[in-house]
Structures are given as C-alpha cells and as structure tokens.
Amino acid sequence: MRKQFVKTENYSRFTAGIAAVEQRGAAEAGMMLVHGAPGFGKSHIVGHWAAEVGAVFLRANVDWTPKYCLVELAKAMRVDPSGSAQQLFSRLLERVVETQTPIVIDEAEFTLHQNAAALEKIRDLSDRAEVTVVLIGMERIQQTIARHRQLSSRIAQVVEFVPSSVADVAQACKQLSDVAMAPALVAEVHRLSGGRMREVLNIIASIERLAQLNGLGSVDVADLEGVPLTHDWQSRTQKTVRAAAGGR
Amino acid sequence: MAWNSLFVLNALADGPKLTRQLATCLGKSREATRLCLERLQRKGLVTSAEGAHQITDKGRQALARGREITSGPGDGTAASRRGPTLRQRAWRAMGMRDGFGLDDLLTMLCDGSEKDAERNLSRYLEALEAAGYLLVLPRRGEDGEKRWRLRRDRITGAEAPAYNTRTRRVTDCNTGEVFAI
Numbered sequence: 228m229r230k231q232f233v234k235t236e237n238y239s240r241f242t243a244g245i246a247a248v249e250q251r252g253a254a255e256a257g258m259m260l261v262h263g264a265p266g267f268g269k270s271h272i273v274g275h276w277a278a279e280v281g282a283v284f285l286r287a288n289v290d291w292t293p294k295y296c297l298v299e300l301a302k303a304m305r306v307d308p309s310g311s312a313q314q315l316f317s318r319l320l321e322r323v324v325e326t327q328t329p330i331v332i333d334e335a336e337f338t339l340h341q342n343a344a345a346l347e348k349i350r351d352l353s354d355r356a357e358v359t360v361v362l363i364g365m366e367r368i369q370q371t372i373a374r375h376r377q378l379s380s381r382i383a384q385v386v387e388f389v390p391s392s393v394a395d396v397a398q399a400c401k402q403l404s405d406v407a408m409a410p411a412l413v414a415e416v417h418r419l420s421g422g423r424m425r426e427v428l429n430i431i432a433s434i435e436r437l438a439q440l441n442g443l444g445s446v447d448v449a450d451l452e453g454v455p456l457t458h459d460w461q462s463r464t465q466k467t468v469r470a471a472a473g474g475r
Numbered sequence: 476m477a478w479n480s481l482f483v484l485n486a487l488a489d490g491p492k493l494t495r496q497l498a499t500c501l502g503k504s505r506e507a508t509r510l511c512l513e514r515l516q517r518k519g520l521v522t523s524a525e526g527a528h529q530i531t532d533k534g535r536q537a538l539a540r541g542r543e544i545t546s547g548p549g550d551g552t553a554a555s556r557r558g559p560t561l562r563q564r565a566w567r568a569m570g571m572r573d574g575f576g577l578d579d580l581l582t583m584l585c586d587g588s589e590k591d592a593e594r595n596l597s598r599y600l601e602a603l604e605a606a607g608y609l610l611v612l613p614r615r616g617e618d619g620e621k622r623w624r625l626r627r628d629r630i631t632g633a634e635a636p637a638y639n640t641r642t643r644r645v646t647d648c649n650t651g652e653v654f655a656i
Contacts, residue, residue, distance in 0.1 A: 229587070230577075230578045230581035230582045230585065230593070231581065231582065231585050231586055231587050232582060232583060232584060232585060232586050234586070271582075271583060274568065274571055274572075274583055275583055275584065277567065277571065278564040278565075278567040278568045278571070278583065278584055279559065279564060281559070281567060281633065284567075284570070284571040302627075303570075305630075305632060305633075402587065428582075
C-alpha cells in the first residue's frame with residue numbers, strides 16, 4: 228500500500244476555511260474552529276497544513292493554565308519562557324507579530340477550564356498579533372465555546388469534519404491501493420469503515436494482503452464475500468463483506 | 476564573486492600572502508577580500524594560518540581547470556536548504572508528534588508528487604537518529620516499523636537539519652553544528 232496523504236472533502240472544506248480566515252481584514256476575527264468525532268482526520272489534516280505553512284502545533288493538556296499554555300507556546304516558538312506571565316506574554320506577542328506564525332491548538336477542550344482562561348490568552352494573542360489560530364476539538368466544543376461571547380465572536384470560520392464520503396473512499400482506494408478495487412467493493416469499504424479514514428486505510432491494507440495471498444490483480448465483492456475486514460468494538464462483532472452491496 | 480575567487484587563487488599561486496597584500500593586489504577592500512577568502516576556505520581551496528593565506532592542491536587544480544568558482548552547491552559537498560522541502564516539512568511534523576514512524580510521516584506529508592519520498596525520508600530519519608536528534612522508541616509500529624521521538628532538547632530552531640547523503644554529514648542550519656555520520 229502506498230503511504231500518501233489523501234485530499235478528502237474534509238481537507239477541501241478546511242483549506243477553503245483557512246483561505247477565508249487568511250483573507251480577512253486586519254480588524255476581523257482570526258480564529259477558526261475545527262470539530263468532529265474522533266477518526267475523521269482532524270489532527271491529521273490540520274497537521275498536514277501546519278507542516279506546509281510552518282504553523283506552531285500545540286496539544287493542550289488536561290491541566291493547562293494560562294501560564295502553562297504560554298510556556299508551551301514559548302518553547303515551541305523558541306522564546307525565553309522564564310519570568311512572569313505578563314513578561315512572557317509580551318515576549319511572545321513580539322515574536323508572533325514579527326513571524327506571523329499561525330497557531331494550532333489540538334484538544335482545545337482543555338483550554339476551556341477555569342472560564343476558558345487559557346483560551347482567552349490565545350484569543351488575546353490572536354487579536355493583537357493578527358495571526359490565524361486554529362482550534363481542534365470534539366463534537367461538542369462549539370456549544371461550549373458559544374457560552375463565552377468574547378471567544379465565540381472571534382471565531383471567523385467553523386469547519387465540521389464529517390465521515391468520509393464514498394467519493395473520498397474511492398479516491399483513497401485509487402491513490403493508495405496496489406490492487407484495483409471494483410466500485411461495489413469501494414462502497415463496501417465505505418460501509419465497513421463508517422467513513423473513518425483511519426479504518427479505511429486498515430481495510431485497504433487487509434484487502435491487499437488477501438489479494439496477494441490469492442494472486443488477484445483486481446478485487447470485487449464476490450472475491451471477499453463473508454470475509455471479516457474490520458471489527459465493531461461496540462457490539463464486539465466482526466464486520467464482514469456483504470454480497471448484497473454489489474458483486475460481479 | 477566568481478571573478479574574485481579566481482583572482483585570489485591566481486594571486487596566491489606564486490606564494491602565501493596576507494589579507495592586506497591580497498586586497499592591494501586585487502584593488503578591493505580588506506572586508507571584501509576576507510569574505511572571499513572565507514568562501515574559498517570553506518571549499519577547501521585555500522588554507523589560512525596566522526593571517527597568511529595559501530592555495531591548496533585542490534585550489535591549484537581548480538585554477539588549472541580555469542573554471543568558475545561559484546557560490547553553488549559545491550559539487551555535492553553542501554547541504555540543500557531550499558524550502559519547504561519534504562525534509563523541512565518532516566522536521567516540522569516530527570516536532571508536532573510525540574512518536575512517529577516513517578509511514579506516519581509519509582501519510583501526513585506526501586501526496587505522490589515527491590520523487591522517491593520513502594527512500595529520501597528513510598535516509599533522513601536514519602541520519603537524524605545517528606546525529607542524536609531522534610530517540611528510538613521501544614514500541615514498534617503495527618507492521619513492526621521503527622518509531623522515533625524528536626528529542627525536545629534538540630529542536631534547535633525552525634530550520635530542518637540538512638543531510639548531505641554524499642558526504643554523510645548532518646548540518647544543523649540553526650546552530651551551524653556539523654555531525655559526521
């Protein structure tokens with residue numbers, strides 16, 4: 228299996244959101260919220276963008292305080308982290324203004340403790356340095372942030388990550404798999420994975436192994452009918468390929 | 476720059492000279508002459524001791540060939556720093572992740588347009604490990620692949636360390652430190 232980044236519909240919506248935030252006027256809000264259930268590729272896609280543009284990527288911790296958050300940011304930006312929170316903020320502000328480095332905060336729920344004190348610091352930095360800040364969180368983060376008016380008014384774009392579409396899965400199969408897959412099997416990969424790209428990759432790897440074992444250059448549903456390709460952890464059952472979804 | 480280099484080598488061909496003698500000879504300022512000498516020293520064409528400069532065998536060969544001495548990549552001896560290269564992006568991605576394998580980086584960074592990305596990154600990771608930037612993690616990946624962690628005390632700056640495959644040297648572009656692998 229080829230190891231490559233797949234540009235899904237979530238990726239397209241994310242980059243469109245980023246473009247909108249970056250083209251904003253100076254006085255406008257510069258924060259973006261990315262949210263969705265686990266496994267939909269939030270950190271992966273935002274990480275890809277961050278590596279492209281050289282953004283600072285931080286993962287919030289459960290015990291983040293405003294000072295802890297600033298120290299982490301200072302270390303990532305190679306700013307002296309010593310001194311009071313006020314001194315640290317001033318040094319960081321100078322560096323961020325100078326470099327205009329976008330900031331990404333993964334697991335952003337952890338910035339919302341203590342009346343969102345840590346996120347308020349980031350918001351202040353974003354406002355004053357006019358840099359883009361991307362927050363990554365789970366499904367319910369948007370409602371939690373909405374309770375803090377000062378913060379929610381700064382969020383210029385919200386991108387919800389949704390399950391991958393059949394077209395996304397077809398693109399992944401075409402781009403990554405060394406064996407050709409019939410459209411019916413691609414639809415089965417989509418059903419079995421629940422649109423979770425991580426699961427799609429595991430299933431493609433399994434199909435490739437089976438194709439290799441059986442000497443198949445291309446694979447359809449009929450070749451794999453009844454074969455378990457993934458596992459449902461909630462019902463503790465294996466998920467198998469169903470012929471009803473298609474076939475030769 | 477090229478003319479300066481050739482003139483300096485020519486001037487040194489008949490014996491060692493001091494910087495001020497060379498500057499007078501070339502009709503250039505001492506500062507311009509010193510900068511040119513530094514470049515020639517880095518290329519191994521000139522050696523300097525106690526203010527006197529002498530052409531090396533390599534310098535004589537370059538002069539004999541009469542070719543232009545440019546500020547280019549030094550016949551495979553310099554490390555490339557064009558960005559954002561795959562290695563530059565990989566350096567950034569390593570700093571974002573707690574642990575990673577080669578596959579993680581490929582899946583995160585490559586879209587298929589990169590030339591021989593797997594081999595390129597594989598060599599780079601091995602070189603960074605040998606230079607002490609990467610810590611090998613005890614737990615391997617799903618397919619038994621090696622995994623690393625970028626040592627936080629070795630993140631010396633935004634510039635990715637450059638690895639020259641031919642000379643097997645890693646150059647830290649943030650500190651100037653050079654590691655022979």
